[in-house]
């Protein structure tokens with residue numbers, strides 16, 4: 001009976017060693033994940049002021065880089081207008097600003113979000129995220 005005690009001790013030691021190795025593998029995955037997170041948030045902060053009047057935006061094309069933190073400030077020099085970007089959940093009204101992360105590449109149409117009159121449908125532009 002005494003003979004079995006050292007054997008079970010060895011098995012326990014082997015089990016602990018195996019567990020330690022498994023732990024080492026999962027530790028290796030953690031730095032890779034945090035590196036990807038910091039790469040996504042390394043974009044520049046950009047502020048774009050858009051002036052709106054009846055019936056156009058002065059910026060028809062807004063170009064940013066993917067990952068940028070984009071602030072759009074809308075200034076109504078004439079009339080009452082808003083700016084809404086399709087594909088992003090972003091809308092800003094005159095006199096205000098909105099900040100979002102341009103995390104999707106592509107071209108996204110924006111348009112006036114307030115019925116402002118006869119030329120309302122012509123108030124469009126494009127956000128280009130590259």
Ligand SMILES: [Cu+2]
Nearest residue numbers: 112114116120
């Ligand atoms: Cu409008």
